[in-house]
Amino acid sequence: MSGTASSSVSTQWNRPAEPPFIRIEGVVKRFGDFVAVDGVDLEIYRKELFCLLGGSGCGKTTLLRMLAGFERPSEGRIYLDGVDVTDAPPYERPVNMMFQSYALFPHMSVEGNVAFGLKQDRVPAPEIRRRVTEALELVQLGPFAKRKPHQLSGGQRQRVALARALVKRPKLLLLDEPLAALDKKLREHTQFELMTIQEEVGITFLVVTHDQEEAMSLSTRIAVMDRGRIAQVGTPTEIYEYPATRFTADFIGSINLFEGEVTGREGEELRVAVPEIAAELRVRSDRELAVGTAACVAVRPEKISIARQPLDGLDNALQGRVRDLGYLGNLSVYRVELPNGRLVKVTTANTRHSTDREVDWEDQVHLGWRPAAAVVLTE
Amino acid sequence: MSAEPPIAAPTSAAAPAPAAEPRLRRGFWLSGRGAVTAVPYFWLFLFFLVPFAIVLKISLAQPIIAQPPFTPLFGLDGSLQASLDNYRFLWEDSLYLVAYLNSMKLAAISTLLCLAIGYPMAYGMAKAPPSIRNILLLLVILPFWTSFLLRVYAWMGILRNNGLINNTLIWLGVIDQPIQMMNTDFAIYIGITYSYLPFMILPLYAALERLDPDLVEAAQDLGCKPWKAFATITLPLSIPGIVAGSLLVFIPAVGEFVIPSLLGGPDSLMIGRVLWDEFFGNRDWPVASAVAIALLLFLVVPIMLFQRMQLRRQGS
Numbered sequence: 235m236s237g238t239a240s241s242s243v244s245t246q247w248n249r250p251a252e253p254p255f256i257r258i259e260g261v262v263k264r265f266g267d268f269v270a271v272d273g274v275d276l277e278i279y280r281k282e283l284f285c286l287l288g289g290s291g292c293g294k295t296t297l298l299r300m301l302a303g304f305e306r307p308s309e310g311r312i313y314l315d316g317v318d319v320t321d322a323p324p325y326e327r328p329v330n331m332m333f334q335s336y337a338l339f340p341h342m343s344v345e346g347n348v349a350f351g352l353k354q355d356r357v358p359a360p361e362i363r364r365r366v367t368e369a370l371e372l373v374q375l376g377p378f379a380k381r382k383p384h385q386l387s388g389g390q391r392q393r394v395a396l397a398r399a400l401v402k403r404p405k406l407l408l409l410d411e412p413l414a415a416l417d418k419k420l421r422e423h424t425q426f427e428l429m430t431i432q433e434e435v436g437i438t439f440l441v442v443t444h445d446q447e448e449a450m451s452l453s454t455r456i457a458v459m460d461r462g463r464i465a466q467v468g469t470p471t472e473i474y475e476y477p478a479t480r481f482t483a484d485f486i487g488s489i490n491l492f493e494g495e496v497t498g499r500e501g502e503e504l505r506v507a508v509p510e511i512a513a514e515l516r517v518r519s520d521r522e523l524a525v526g527t528a529a530c531v532a533v534r535p536e537k538i539s540i541a542r543q544p545l546d547g548l549d550n551a552l553q554g555r556v557r558d559l560g561y562l563g564n565l566s567v568y569r570v571e572l573p574n575g576r577l578v579k580v581t582t583a584n585t586r587h588s589t590d591r592e593v594d595w596e597d598q599v600h601l602g603w604r605p606a607a608a609v610v611l612t613e
Numbered sequence: 614m615s616a617e618p619p620i621a622a623p624t625s626a627a628a629p630a631p632a633a634e635p636r637l638r639r640g641f642w643l644s645g646r647g648a649v650t651a652v653p654y655f656w657l658f659l660f661f662l663v664p665f666a667i668v669l670k671i672s673l674a675q676p677i678i679a680q681p682p683f684t685p686l687f688g689l690d691g692s693l694q695a696s697l698d699n700y701r702f703l704w705e706d707s708l709y710l711v712a713y714l715n716s717m718k719l720a721a722i723s724t725l726l727c728l729a730i731g732y733p734m735a736y737g738m739a740k741a742p743p744s745i746r747n748i749l750l751l752l753v754i755l756p757f758w759t760s761f762l763l764r765v766y767a768w769m770g771i772l773r774n775n776g777l778i779n780n781t782l783i784w785l786g787v788i789d790q791p792i793q794m795m796n797t798d799f800a801i802y803i804g805i806t807y808s809y810l811p812f813m814i815l816p817l818y819a820a821l822e823r824l825d826p827d828l829v830e831a832a833q834d835l836g837c838k839p840w841k842a843f844a845t846i847t848l849p850l851s852i853p854g855i856v857a858g859s860l861l862v863f864i865p866a867v868g869e870f871v872i873p874s875l876l877g878g879p880d881s882l883m884i885g886r887v888l889w890d891e892f893f894g895n896r897d898w899p900v901a902s903a904v905a906i907a908l909l910l911f912l913v914v915p916i917m918l919f920q921r922m923q924l925r926r927q928g929s
Contacts, residue, residue: 304830324833331834337827341849350845354836402835 253316255280255438256301256406261310263296270296271307272462278455283432283439285449288459289485294442297459298408301440302331315405325354330404334411336395338383344370344394345379351402369401372431389420396428400435409441413448425451446486450474458482474534479613483532490538490578491611492531496523503549503605506531511572516549516605523612530611535581537607540568540599542592548602554578556597566591570599672699672902683898699903709887709904713911716884719798719873720866723805727813727862728855730806735817735854736847739824750818753811765804765875772800772876796878804872809865813858820854821847856919864912884908 254277263271271293278284286294299305301312303324311320319327330351338347348369352362370376373393383391392412399407412428413421429452432439443449449456450470458465458473458481465485466478477483480491492515494508503516506529515531523529539545552572560567561584568580578601593599673695674683688694703709738749756764771777772794779791794800824847832842870885877883884904891901 302830302834304833324830325836325838329834331831333827333831335825335827337825337831339828339831339846350832351835354841398835 252279254278255282255315256440257311257313258297258301259311259313261297261300261307261312263293263300263305264308269462271300273310274459274462274464276457276464276467278438278440281436281438282454283429283441283452285453285456286440286442286459287444287446287449287456287485289444292459293462294444294459295410298331298410298440298442301406302329302408303327328405329408330399330402330406331408332395332399332410332412334414336383336391336415338391338394338398340383342382343379344375344381344383344386347383347394348398348401351398355402365401369397372400372434373397388415388417389424392416392424396431400431400437403435404437406438406440409439411443411445412441414443414445421448428452450486458485460485476609477532477611480530480532480611483609483611488535488579490533490535492533494529494531496525496527496529496610498525504529504610506610511552511574511576513550513552515608517608517610518606519610521610521612523610527612531608532611533603533608535567535579536565536583538578538580538601538603540570540580540582540593540601542597542599544600545602549605550608551600551602552578553598553600556593556595556599559591559593559595568593568599570601668902668905671898672906673697674899676897676899681898682896699899700907702900703903703907708882709884709907712882712884712887713908715882716867716869717911719801719805719881719883720863720869723802723809723866724813724859724863726802726806727810728859731810731813731817731858732855735814735821738814738818739821746822753814753818756811761808762871764808765872768800768804768807768876769795772803795876798877798881800876801873801881801883804876805862805866805869808872809862812861812865816857816861817851817854820851820857824850853923856922860916860919863915867912868908 256276256278258274258276258278261271261274262269274293274297286297288294296305300307303319303322303326307320311318313319314327314329319329339350342350345366348366349362352365357365366379367376370379373396375390375393375397378386378390378394383394386394392415396412399409409428413424416424425448428439441449441452443452450473453470455467455469456473457467460481466473466482468476473482474486477486477489483489483491492506492508492511494506494510494515497505497507497514499505500516502518502520504519504521504523505514505516507514508531517531533550539548545551554570554572556568557571557577558567558569564584565581566584568582570578570580572578580601670686671683674686675694675696675698676682677684684694686693686695734753738746738753741749769776773779774791774793774795776795778794779788782788783791828846828850829842832846833839837845868885868888869883870889873881873883873886874889888901888904888908891897891904895901
């Protein structure tokens with residue numbers, strides 16, 4: 235599903251002819267001395283499902299609240315569909331928000347909650363009824379229209395909140411940690427539902443989340459935020475496979491970082507000497523880095539092969555001893571200790587149906603990966 | 614005296630709950646939990662229900678010049694000598710009805726004044742930064758650290774003809790003659806509103822502070838201007854606080870005795886004063902008891918309506 239979604243939309247942000255739907259220009263937000271958002275520039279395109287991803291206090295929620303109109307930027311402008319909305323109050327923006335707490339009105343029925351926004355716009359009653367029914371149908375809550383919020387389960391409440399935010403057909407829908415309050419099974423299900431609904435209604439979604447898995451599976455593009463700044467913007471694949479900074483590399487998934495310095499180039503490959511493990515690693519990269527530049531080689535655990543016998547054909551080879559082994563069912567996670575004490579994380583997919591392990595605790599093992607499997611980072 | 618009904622009221626509401634769990638009930642009063650619960654019930658029984666029964670008994674008797682000054686419930690031959698004459702008398706003499714209605718009016722207007730002043734205060738406190746909220750709360754409770762009587766006397770000093778307000782206005786040249794404020798209904802309103810304001814603010818504050826600020830933001834996000842968001846979200850959700858605060862002000866205000874005695878005029882007839890006069894002026898204990906019982910009934914009705922409303926709210 236995500237495949238079809240991204241292939242139909244992915245062309246849009248690579249095509250300069252399409253003007254960005256939302257433009258955030260040099261936005262800064264200060265609370266007293268504290269800088270919550272520190273100069274963010276971002277362009278989001280029509281019908282994207284865009285994710286702001288970051289840890290707590292990275293400024294993602296503040297940025298969302300500025301888009302909703304609950305906070306005014308200290309500096310910078312925000313444009314929505316070509317209109318400067320920086321100073322517009324929340325009730326005058328074609329933007330709706332789904333709150334993390336859902337913020338359903340406890341004294342109104344499901345129907346009343348969904349109709350609330352339309353009533354504020356003085357939509358005629360028959361049309362309100364029609365659109366509320368439509369919206370409840372969309373989130374499969376038709377039979378629950380007369381219930382009060384406290385009579386619903388968490389998942390149902392979440393869908394009421396979604397229907398209430400969608401029914402006004404906003405140009406932009408903001409979702410603050412939309413799945414955080416749901417349990418794991420429901421979260422996975424709802425994730426796909428959210429994507430289906432987004433495709434169906436064709437509204438631009440902006441999701442704030444701290445959950446990288448959620449961000450990866452939902453979004454067309456992700457902006458990783460760190461201390462009020464955008465660390466990297468890209469598709470989930472770009473962010474995961476080609477992280478631009480140590481922060482992004484470390485934040486998304488897990489990764490092994492080897493600090494060293496560039497010693498030279500050989501064709502497509504850079505050589506980076508890593509004194510910590512007394513080895514010279516090869517990384518495929520087209521970046522022009524001068525000899526002596528401090529650089530970091532980053533390798534994802536699943537890109538590293540592990541075996542008891544020497545591995546053939548892998549340019550980067552290390553040896554060590556298995557210190558820890560975690561069996562996760564579909565994956566096994568190894569922590570391998572190199573002779574100098576450095577731990578390297580390796581994961582393998584358990585593709586064979588067997589209870590015997592090829593590699594076990596305390597085994598002496600060989601590790602290896604191809605130069606194209608790693609990236610070199612300087613920031 | 615008039616403060617008792619709200620304490621007694623929950624017992625009637627709590628009674629059906631244990632009945633639903635008969636297994637729990639059997640050993641309940643012997644268990645540790647039961648013993649802890651029994652203490653306040655015993656207290657209420659001893660100091661509310663028993664005196665109440667005595668007052669009820671006296672209200673059915675006739676006054677005599679004796680010690681005690683009322684006829685016994687049972688005659689020498691053992692026959693029951695109860696009559697509703699006192700209640701009939703209350704109904705026939707318009708003085709009592711006027712006093713009741715006047716008390717209701719004074720209490721109702723004072724309650725509205727407390728609400729009008731208390732709501733913005735409670736709202737402001739609930740919206741204040743958490744760091745200063747407790748200080749504001751303390752300031753609301755602070756007057757309780759001084760005797761209630763002293764505070765009413767202080768108002769006399771402020772309101773009387775050569776008091777603070779009149780002297781200031783004359784000194785400023787705004788008026789030549791002092792304005793008569795003492796011994797008027799106006800002074801009673803000031804006194805009751807001032808004295809009972811904390812009882813309005815505290816439940817309102819509790820209701821408003823609990824209100825999720827996201828709800829108001831959600832309303833604005835859906836197109837409400839701030840005042841509309843207040844009217845459609847904040848106000849309806851604070852109704853339990855409004856009702857609780859209003860009852861806490863209204864009920865004691867109806868039976869208020871000290872404030873009308875000290876600040877009110879001779880013509881401001883309130884039931885608390887009538888009660889006092891019957892007991893200590895006329896030494897007519899049976900009529901005084903009937904006045905007290907009638908007052909209780911007057912006040913129990915709104916409490917029961919409130920309870921019903923609360924139960925319906927929980928049920929829905």
